[in-house]
Amino acid sequence: MKRFMAFVRKEFLHIFRDFRTLIILFGLPAAQILIFGYAVRTDLKNAGIAVLDNARDDVSKELTLKLEASEFFNIDRQLASYDEIDATFKKGKIKAVIIFPERMASTLAREGNATVSIIADGSEPNTASLVTGYVSGIMNDYSATLTKGITSTVPLINPEVRMYFNPNLESHYMFVPGVITLILILISALMTSVTIVREKEFGTMEVLLVSPLKPWQIIVGKVTPYFFLSLVNVTVILLMSWLVFGLPVKGSVALLIAECMLYILLGLSFGILVSASATKMENAIFISAFALLLPSLLLSGFIFPIENMPKIYDYFSMILPPRWFVETIRAIMIKGAGFSYVWKETAILAGMTLVLMIISSRKFKTRLGEGKE
Amino acid sequence: MRKLLFLLQKEFRQIRRNPFMIRAIIGVPVMQMLILHPAVTFEVKRIDLAVMDRDNSQASRQLVAKLTGSSFFVVTATPQSIPEAESMLFAGDADMALVIPSDFSEGLAGVTSPRLQVLVDAVNSTSAQLGWSYLVSVVRDFNRDVIISSGMSPGGSGEMAPGATGTVTAGAIPGLSVSPRYWYNPTLNYKYFMLPGVLVILITAIGLMMAGLNLVREKEIGTIEQINVTPVMKWQLIASKVIPFFIIGLIDLALGLSIGWLAFNIPFEGSLLLFFACAAIFLVAVLGLALFFSTMASTQQQFLFVAFFFVMVFILMSGIFTPTESMPAWAQQFNWINPVAYLMRINRMVMLKGSGFPEIATDMGILSLLAIGYLALAIRAYRKRA
Numbered sequence: 001m002k003r004f005m006a007f008v009r010k011e012f013l014h015i016f017r018d019f020r021t022l023i024i025l026f027g028l029p030a031a032q033i034l035i036f037g038y039a040v041r042t043d044l045k046n047a048g049i050a051v052l053d054n055a056r057d058d059v060s061k062e063l064t065l066k067l068e069a070s071e072f073f074n075i076d077r078q079l080a081s082y083d084e085i086d087a088t089f090k091k092g093k094i095k096a097v098i099i100f101p102e103r104m105a106s107t108l109a110r111e112g113n114a115t116v117s118i119i120a121d122g123s124e125p126n127t128a129s130l131v132t133g134y135v136s137g138i139m140n141d142y143s144a145t146l147t148k149g150i151t152s153t154v155p156l157i158n159p160e161v162r163m164y165f166n167p168n169l170e171s172h173y174m175f176v177p178g179v180i181t182l183i184l185i186l187i188s189a190l191m192t193s194v195t196i197v198r199e200k201e202f203g204t205m206e207v208l209l210v211s212p213l214k215p216w217q218i219i220v221g222k223v224t225p226y227f228f229l230s231l232v233n234v235t236v237i238l239l240m241s242w243l244v245f246g247l248p249v250k251g252s253v254a255l256l257i258a259e260c261m262l263y264i265l266l267g268l269s270f271g272i273l274v275s276a277s278a279t280k281m282e283n284a285i286f287i288s289a290f291a292l293l294l295p296s297l298l299l300s301g302f303i304f305p306i307e308n309m310p311k312i313y314d315y316f317s318m319i320l321p322p323r324w325f326v327e328t329i330r331a332i333m334i335k336g337a338g339f340s341y342v343w344k345e346t347a348i349l350a351g352m353t354l355v356l357m358i359i360s361s362r363k364f365k366t367r368l369g370e371g372k373e
Numbered sequence: 374m375r376k377l378l379f380l381l382q383k384e385f386r387q388i389r390r391n392p393f394m395i396r397a398i399i400g401v402p403v404m405q406m407l408i409l410h411p412a413v414t415f416e417v418k419r420i421d422l423a424v425m426d427r428d429n430s431q432a433s434r435q436l437v438a439k440l441t442g443s444s445f446f447v448v449t450a451t452p453q454s455i456p457e458a459e460s461m462l463f464a465g466d467a468d469m470a471l472v473i474p475s476d477f478s479e480g481l482a483g484v485t486s487p488r489l490q491v492l493v494d495a496v497n498s499t500s501a502q503l504g505w506s507y508l509v510s511v512v513r514d515f516n517r518d519v520i521i522s523s524g525m526s527p528g529g530s531g532e533m534a535p536g537a538t539g540t541v542t543a544g545a546i547p548g549l550s551v552s553p554r555y556w557y558n559p560t561l562n563y564k565y566f567m568l569p570g571v572l573v574i575l576i577t578a579i580g581l582m583m584a585g586l587n588l589v590r591e592k593e594i595g596t597i598e599q600i601n602v603t604p605v606m607k608w609q610l611i612a613s614k615v616i617p618f619f620i621i622g623l624i625d626l627a628l629g630l631s632i633g634w635l636a637f638n639i640p641f642e643g644s645l646l647l648f649f650a651c652a653a654i655f656l657v658a659v660l661g662l663a664l665f666f667s668t669m670a671s672t673q674q675q676f677l678f679v680a681f682f683f684v685m686v687f688i689l690m691s692g693i694f695t696p697t698e699s700m701p702a703w704a705q706q707f708n709w710i711n712p713v714a715y716l717m718r719i720n721r722m723v724m725l726k727g728s729g730f731p732e733i734a735t736d737m738g739i740l741s742l743l744a745i746g747y748l749a750l751a752i753r754a755y756r757k758r759a
Contacts, residue, residue, distance in 0.1 A: 020675040020678050023678060024681075027682060028682055031682070031685075035689050036689075038700070039690055039695075039701065039704040040689055041696075042498060043498065043499075043699060045699045046699070047696075048698065085556075086556075090722065090727065090729070092722045092728065092733075113550060114549055115550050115551070115552050117551075117553075119554050119555075119556055120555050121555075121556060122558030123557045123566055123726060124566055124696065125561035125563050125566055126415055126416070127696055129506070129561065130502065132553040133502070133506045135551065140549070142549060157481075157488075157489060158486040159488070159489040159490075160488060160490055160491065161491045161505055162490070162492055163501060164492060164493060165462075166498060166501070169501060169502060173498065174496055174497045174498065194674060285673070285674055303694065304412060304413055304415065305497055307418070307419065308414050308415070308416050309411060310411050313411070330496055331465070334496050335496065337463050
């Protein structure tokens with residue numbers, strides 16, 4: 001046992017001595033939390049718009065004030081003619097142009113109805129949709145003030161909305177749980193595979209093999225630091241999210257940690273499997289990167305929702321562990337779902353872990369026994 | 374000068390001999406364009422709707438039919454109670470739940486305000502907002518149909534703010550109506566929006582990652598020491614390592630662009646020359662960064678970690694997926710030194726809107742300064758080490 005602990009201690013020292021590894025271990029999670037928490041926002045703020053006021057009457061002036069006052073918009077300029085629109089868009093700062101028709105106030109008074117045009121820059125589709133939506137809302141609020149005293153003779157359907165789980169529609173509710181997925185897979189799979197292959201490549205694996213340490217002790221010893229570091233990282237991320245964003249863990253923290261541990265085990269098994277097959281470090285890195293990292297980033301639903309991708313991606317992502325884990329994490333953290341809701345995903349993850357462990361233990365026994373390839 | 378040409382010859386030969394390189398040079402653009410491009414989308418294509426129709430009248434069924442008729446909403450469940458609907462949101466079986474009260478059709482026939490209750494899974498706030506505003510506009514169209522068919526005069530109708538606080542009045546109130554038009558991308562095709570971004574990722578991957586790995590590999594193998602003792606001058610050595618990937622980067626960009634055009638029929642409004650000129654400047658900046666990072670690493674793995682960290686930060690902050698205007702002040706200031714942010718803007722403006730040189734001149738200018746700056750930084754760092 002003492003031997004084993006000494007070995008584990010050596011592994012820890014290895015990790016902490018290399019500042020570049022530390023960047024990934026600690027710098028990356030911190031940077032990701034900051035970026036996904038603050039910078040990557042899907043909502044609209046300070047969008048630049050331009051106004052083409054052909055009416056120049058009280059109504060249009062009041063509407064312009066309302067637009068300016070809104071936190072969503074920033075009136076960048078007033079245009080003088082329709083022809084300026086294309087050039088204005090080309091400059092790139094304006095997302096939409098609001099056009100008030102001529103004699104708007106009198107049309108409104110006479111016919112009870114006037115049409116405001118919005119020309120939105122469609123090259124950013126979601127922004128364009130949101131801009132249109134928000135502008136319409138402002139116009140509608142104004143219309144409501146106009147008709148306050150008038151009794152309506154038409155029935156108006158009144159949809160009431162309740163936004164579940166994320167009442168303030170914060171962007172980072174979707175992203176931050178996914179950061180955990182990425183970091184865990186990075187540490188538990190990528191790092192693990194690299195560390196074992198490094199020993200193989202430098203030849204120090206043989207030194208380990210002739211030592212009194214048994215093969216399983218070597219593997220467990222190599223893997224233990226990353227297990228603990230992953231848990232530490234998860235805790236730090238959760239704490240940061242809570243303190244910095246007020247992002248709570250609605251569900252049971254114990255369940256969350258348990259799921260994380262399962263996922264870490266999965267990552268470790270994958271890392272061991274990769275390291276059993278690779279003889280050079282760069283190969284290990286590339287395999288881990290392409291098979292796990294990139295899919296975790298892009299195809300797991302972490303940033304981009306899977307349901308919006310072509311169907312093939314949906315099917316393919318079913319064999320990717322990150323996809324299941326992201327769903328689990330989101331359900332527990334944001335929705336506050338209990339085990340009864342996530343048992344399916346948990347079972348799938350557990351199954352994958354088992355399979356990986358069996359395959360990798362088989363491969364490793366034979367390989368290690370034979371020494372360096 | 375001749376020494377440089379010899380070195381370049383050696384570099385290209387090495388690249389050609391490395392099977393992995395060849396595969397990557399062709400494979401990366403292809404993979405990015407065909408696999409990455411369709412995946413990176415925030416577009417909302419479909420909403421799973423749970424419908425609880427307590428009214429079960431002709432009117433309520435017409436409303437549901439109108440919703441599903443749009444092919445955007447798909448009715449996936451019919452819960453019988455609100456807790457059941459809520460548990461569907463929990464389980465992820467439905468994105469939204471619509472509750473039609475039992476007095477819905479009475480309200481329409483009379484002149485009261487029939488209510489609708491909508492429960493939305495808002496974990497993904499963008500989908501929630503877009504889904505909600507689509508629902509509201511369908512409801513409003515339905516409202517107008519009802520009014521027209523009952524012979525009353527339709528008033529104006531407006532779209533709704535996808536805000537989240539309780540009651541929002543939809544409907545045909547006399548007042549202002551809003552008519553939207555979308556320029557440059559009338560169908561709001563998300564692929565058009567993402568193509569410039571994917572191309573930027575492509576150049577960054579080649580220019581920074583591959584070039585840098587190549588640089589560090591030589592260090593790792595040890596042959597760099599052999600070159601250091603030759604009469605080759607530092608600038609020739611650096612140039613010989615940087616120029617091949619400059620050329621490869623531009624070739625891959627052209628390849629990626631052609632695939633995008635062939636496979637997705639993406640329009641290209643502006644000047645190709647301007648586009649490639651800016652890409653070239655960007656490549657210089659990125660290669661400078663690669664060189665700089667390579668001095669911080671002695672193995673490929675170390676380089677990968679450092680480069681990956683910075684590349685992730687740069688790309689995420691660049692406005693590729695989300696608008697930079699929505700970012701907090703500190704983030705926007707960071708973007709002053711983020712070359713990816715500049716190329717993102719330039720690419721989108723030139724490719725999608727056909728912006729010309731005057732419009733992108735400032736961005737191009739600052740990017741050039743960054744390129745010179747990063748290259749100078751790299752050369753200084755390199756000199757001290759070797």
